[in-house]
Amino acid sequence: MSERISDAEHAVMEVLWKRAPLTAAEVADQVVREKDWSLQTVKTLLSRLAAKAVVGTERDGRRFLYSPLVERDDYLTGVSRNFVDRLFGGKVMPLVAHLAEADELSADDIREIEELLRELKK
Amino acid sequence: MSERISDAEHAVMEVLWKRAPLTAAEVADQVVREKDWSLQTVKTLLSRLAAKAVVGTERDGRRFLYSPLVERDDYLTGVSRNFVDRLFGGKVMPLVAHLAEADELSADDIREIEELLRELKK
DNA sequence: CGTCAGTGACTACATGTGTAGTTTCATTGA
DNA sequence: TCAATGAAACTACACATGTAGTCACTGACG
Secondary structure (H helix, E strand, O other): OOOOOOHHHHHHHHHHHHOOOEOHHHHHHHHHOOOOOOHHHHHHHHHHHHHOOOEEEEEEOOEEEEEEOOOHHHHHHHHHHHHHHHHHOOOHHHHHHHHHHOOOOOHHHHHHHHHHHHHHOO | OOOOOOHHHHHHHHHHHHOOOEOHHHHHHHHHOOOOOOHHHHHHHHHHHHHOOOEEEEEEOOEEEEEEOOOHHHHHHHHHHHHHHHHHOOOHHHHHHHHHHOOOOOHHHHHHHHHHHHHHOO
16 A cells, blocks of 8 residues: 655655755755756655655744655665566566566676675675 | 566566467457456557567568567666666675675575575586 | 448547646744 | 745646547448
């Protein structure tokens, strides 16, 4: 049932996942380093996220402090699963195979992943 | 510049990637096994894909035959790259690590991926 | 030859998304 | 005290998307 987070909203979430709580202005300051958006745009996104209960608000005098209510990890798990399901029939192997074939994996990547898998088996 | 393919459109593409060219009715027949859509819906999706030049049309009497103009592999590469870039800073390792931590990888998966990586190094 | 079924073309319409502008209200500095 | 400032709330608006409905045409069948 977890609410959908759009691309633009995601950029805002990344800021809050780094540091929170923040005011809208502080979030906008950070977001603007990446995206060329106006303060109003960021505020709209924050409102939408709050409406979806993906971020929480806490009154601080006349303004709000925003904090994520969803863990970044949980979010990533959700979208990753969805992604792998939709595009690779739910199997991770074809995804890795595809990335490998498409030369998206460097030798370093391969070594790191092998290392990781070795750890996992313990 | 490659045109965006929406989720619903993607389901249609999967059918055409399996076999093509097909008529709209044939595509719909296949799609309906997965999604509970009407023939009209599938036709709309085909039109939109054709408008975006993601599928090509060839007149066959009074109807059309549809074929993909985009390779499945190229499409997958595009979306995978985009996905990994947006969510994992362009690195595949964190993605695999994440899936692993989230217990999305079975022991079989791990073995298969190791096998694949071993092959790659040759 | 007239009718019907199948086909593409066009239309529809609610909701989501990107991207703000405008309004209203309270606080604070002069 | 009063005006300017800054914050949230509300409004806007075009385009994308999911999900069809309707229309007009044409060829096949009786």
